[in-house]
Amino acid sequence: MEYNFREIEKRWQRYWKKHNVFHAKENKKRKYYILNMFPYPSGTGLHVGHCLGYIASDVYARYKLAKGYNVLNPIGFDSFGLPAEQYAIQTGKHPCDTIIENSRRYKEQMNKIGLSFNWNREVYTSNPNYYHWTQWMFIQIFNSWYDKNSEQAKPINLLIEEFNKKGNNFINASTTSNYKFNSTTWKQLNSYEKESILLDYRLAFLCKNTVNWCPNLGTVLANDEIKNGKSERGGYPVYKKKMLQWHIRISAYAERLIKGFNLIDCSQSLKRLQCNWIGKSIGTSILLKIIYPISGFHKIELFTFYPEMMFGMTFIILSTDHPLADKISIFSLHHKNVLTYLNKEFSVDVNSKNISGIFTGNYVLHPFIKDKKIPIYISNFFTINNTTKSIIGIPGHEEKSKKFAQKFNIEIVKVLDFNEKCINSNFLNGLNRQQAKEKIIKILINNKIGEIKISYKIRDSIFSRQRYWGEPIPIYFKNKIPKTIPIDKLPIILPKIDNFHPKNGKSPLVRAKNWAWDEQNMKIVPNFLIDHKYVFPIETNTMPCWAGSSWYFLRYMDVHNNRFFLEKEKENYWKNVDLYIGGSEHSTGHLIYARFWHKFLFDRGWVTTDEPFKKILNQGMILSYSAIILKVIGENIFMSYGLKNKKHTYSSFQEIYVDLSLIKKNNELDIYRFKKCRPEFYSSVFILERGVFICKRKLEKMSKSKYNVINPDDIYEKYGSDIFRMYEMFLGPINKSKPWDEKKINGIKNFINKFWSLFYKNKIFQVSEINPTLQEFQILHDTIKKIENKMESFSWNSSISLLMIMTNKLTALKCNKRKILEPLVQLIAPFAPHISEELWYKLGKKKSIIFYNLPVFNKKYIVKKEITYPIMFNGKLKFLEKFDSSTSIENIKNKILNHPKTKLFLKEKTLNKFILIPKKIINILLK
Structure with a gap:
């Protein structure tokens, strides 16, 4: 059969x-x-x-x-x-x-x-039944703050109680600053002033910040949604832009996010990625006097990894979302230009060579050079540290600082010579960098203008999206103060609107006709009823997709x-x-x-x-060969790939991916079908080589955007799901990338047919009740033991290899005995469940194979294999020693080092190195 x-x-x-x-x-x-x-x-x-x-x-x-x-x-x-x-x-x-x-x-x-x-x-x-609780969680995050003393989130009411007790000197709790507000008591503040202070503590908060703005998509993007300055979806340009946005204060959890990885079993590469993303580093925080002080702010905090370079500081830069960016020039003629600059859009393209910035008209005093004024600039040219959102410009020793200084004609000062000894810095002259660093830090701390500080690269996550299809944020605005929708009125349902396209940087929800909150009747009402007395506008931005996928x-x-x-x-x-x-x-x-x-x-x-x-x-990824053709930039002309490096009039090309179905033999493009599929290129000119148009083939990640995907429907329709499943698992280690090659699937197909044939003789299902031989039991129990080890280490490709070996051995022995075949069916069931269920049923079982426990190996059928190691000293053979193949390397090493002959050699010389090549030799180096 x-x-x-x-x-x-x-x-x-x-x-x-x-x-x-x-x-x-x-x-x-x-x-x-x-x-x-x-x-x-x-x-x-x-x-x-x-x-x-x-x-x-x-x-x-x-x-x-x-x-x-x-x-x-x-x-x-x-x-x-x-x-x-x-x-x-x-x-x-x-x-x-x-x-x-x-x-x-x-x-x-x-x-x-x-x-x-x-x-x-x-x-x-x-589903509203799901995002009901996403909205509930957002409200809890909004109504919480992070207590740095206990290192945990707490209800915001506890903080308000503390404010009522202490009465004054509220310290800003955000990670971007630590300035005092004023000495006014909490009870003297009005509602708006109180909320302004609380927003600096809340784990969900509103603030105007620089965001990644994509005009084509009409929304803000997270950093991980951008690749090389363009949106991952669509490949559109992305710009830096200041917008009022909801944020989640994830930076408060930075240290716990790093430490928590010690509790997770994962690869070292994943841990490195996470730690790099969070970006913990230790540097020096410095407070410098502002020459033209702003009300309440007489000093500005700067963060540097190179305090020994202070004598090379000739300017400082604030990011556009620094807390003082729009205030630092307030007493300057530059103020209007600064505000214009802050509202500009900047490309986030990492390859952009444009250097932008603006002088604020304000200065700080150099901490060590009397009366030396250091100009303050605002710029998006630098990646600003998240802790202070400011950097020290040291153009004499840092390339990006040098480019910025040259652009704005700023002084460039060298403070280190060729041997990295300090120069041009009076009391540091002649010291090396480390000595200078230690001395400067000590002076800063003693003068109470600096301290050692931990910095994190991770930024507070922007939580607003200017798009329709997302969870509504359960907030309404009463006199510009954000208020939460009552919990018992959740969920607030996303209204169904006809035109959900983003426009002009505004969420499509601004077009919703019924999107106002009636505070008295506790319900959503039409917008025309908004009177800012009883009826108030609801937040129109929606949550990012990571809100729902985070829990x-x-x-x-x-x-x-x-x-x-x-x-x-x-x-x-x-x-x-x-x-x-x-x-x-x-x-x-x-x-x-x-x-x-x-x-x-x-x-x-x-x-x-x-x-x-x-x-x-x-x-790992499944790799597939994509097909790429060349288009002349700025022209409606395509060129066969082999002509790219030949002499011709065209110098710049763009690569365009084409669907694999359009490729003939020998990597030739079917031009007629391509034009039919891509009508925008119907009138294009195709320059051929030797009468054909050749495309480039590239092995890379299988992706819809690269048109190199393989539809699983085609595979299991042709071979069946079990063969498809086993082939994917057999391609290689699960954590490694591997190329897709349908030609090799026949090996799995042959194995499944051979496995099926063990149960049939002359097309009739026949299983013998005769007891197996010792050899057959040994084959079975050896496989059970090995597969258990492989499965627990997630080595599924090796498990399939063991099943193949066992099937081949049983086929050679013509074994069709129940006590061998039943366990074999159970072993293969996780990989090929359909064929296993069918054979299990034919073996007379009444329930699914899922409800039967896997067989356990019997030690008496495990044949112990011995490995003989030649024991060498300084490369010379001295004796032989046998070990069971299952003996661990550590046990082998201990036994050899405690061997009487080894101790004899160690009396005269000292052990230098123990070299063990598994299953081959042991070489002990003595000195």
Whole structure:
């Protein structure tokens, strides 16, 4: 009987759905929570690169189920945000409709692969039942502040109580400054003044800041949404622009975000990425006198890593969002020009060579050179440190400072000679850099104008988005003071509007007709009723997509709860995510946001763990050959790739990706079909080489934007889901990138057919009840032991290799014995669940294979293998020693060093180095 995968796979997919096989419930079993990073449902569906992580998590989820765990393996969709909105704009449909269509397509594809997702816990971030709690959490963040003494978030009411007790000298709590406000008592302040002070403490706060603005997308972008100065989505130019925005004070958690990684099992590269993103560093904070003081501000704080360079300081720069940027020139004729500069847009292109800046008309006094005035500039040319948003210009020794100084004709002073000895700095002359640094720091501290300070690169996250498709921010404005919508009136539902395109930097919600809050009747009313007495405007910006994706893993634990986002009993049972699988592209932004959000909920007592994830596994990428053609820049001309370096009149080209379906043999472009697919190039001229048009092929990440994706539908329609699943797992280590090559899938196909044939003789299902031979038992139990080790180390490709070896050995022995084949079916089930379920049923089992525990190896059938090591001293063989192959390197080393012969040699000489090449030699170097 042939293996009919189409019939078998449909049958078992229906069975799993009908019997709710993968619906987890809290019970007395050991729990295991496995999770894929949140997908958003794009219009084109899944490609085989997406499937890699889903299949890997499914293999492990099925393995853990078979090990007796209660496994939670949920799925949902990150359905709010820019991708969904842009797709809706492109298709002319409403996001509500496209999300339903796209997610239905995803679910269909996922189910055809046989993924064991717990669909009864499915969530959508755009569902009001879900974003009800996202809005609730935002209100809690808004009504909290970060107590640096206890290092945790606390209710803002506790801070107000402290203000009422102390009465005066409120210190700004933000990470950008630490200036005193005034000596007025809290009770003497009006509501607006109080809120202005509280906004400097709240974890969610409004302030005017420099943002990444994309005019083409009509919205603010986060740093991780920008690549090389352009938007990741669409490749549009991005500019720096000052806008009034909501922020989340994530910088308050910087140190805890770094320390928390010690609790997470993940790769060192991921830890480095996270730490670099947060960017902890130690430098010197210096307070310099402002020559023309501003009311309440007589000094300005500067941060430097090079205090020994102070004598080379010839200017300072403030960022455009420094707290004093719009005030520092207030007594200067330059004030009007400074304000104009602050409102300009600047490109964020990292390759931009434009140097911009403006003199404020104000100065600070040099701390060591009497009466020397240092000019203050404002500029976007530098990446400003987040702690102080200011830098010291030392053009004599720093390249960017030098370029800025040359642009504005500022003095350039050298303070170090060729040997890095101090010059031109009186009491530092002749000291080396380290000596100078120590001396300067000591003077600064003694004079109380400086201190050692820790700095973090991470900035407070901008939380406003000028787009429609996002969670409404539950805030209304009463006399310009932000007020939260009452919790019992949540959620405030995103209104359905026809025109949801962003325009002029304003959210489409400004066009909503019913978007005002009636404070007396506690409900949303039409905008024309706004009187600023009883009815007030509601915030029109929406939340970023990371708001909903920062806590979704908690909602999976208690998805049907309408009373609260998560009951204590369920959180106590599931707790952390045990295994979090996703691509490395989520290794910075998403993980930072999710960990911050979780830590906040922990601080306020709503969850019991400080970190959300126990282990994070980043799968590698699936690579595919893309096709690229050359277009002459500024001309409607395309040139065959082989002519690029030949002599011709064209000098500059742009590369354009084309769909793989348009490529003929020998990398030739089908020009007719290309023009048909891309009508904007219909009249273009194509310069051929030897009568054909050749494109460049490049092996790179599989991506829709590169048109090099492979549709999984085509693969499992041709080969079946089990073969597709096993092929993806067999490509290589899960954390490594690997090229897609459909030609090699036949090896897996042959293996599955050989495995199927073990159960059939003359096309009839036949399994023998005869007891296996010793050799057959040894093959089985050796494989069980090895696979368990490989599975626990997430080495799925090696596990499949072991299954292949076992199948080949059993085929050679013509073994069809039940006591061997039944365990083999269980071993292969996590990888190829459909064929395993079919054979399990044919073996007479009444329940799904999922409900049977994996076989355990028996030690008596494990053949001990010995390895003989030649023991050498300084390269000369002295004796031989045998070890069991399972002996650890540490145990081998201890035994050899304590060997009588080794001790004899060590009497005369001293051990210098112990070299062990596994399974080969041991060489002990003596001196």
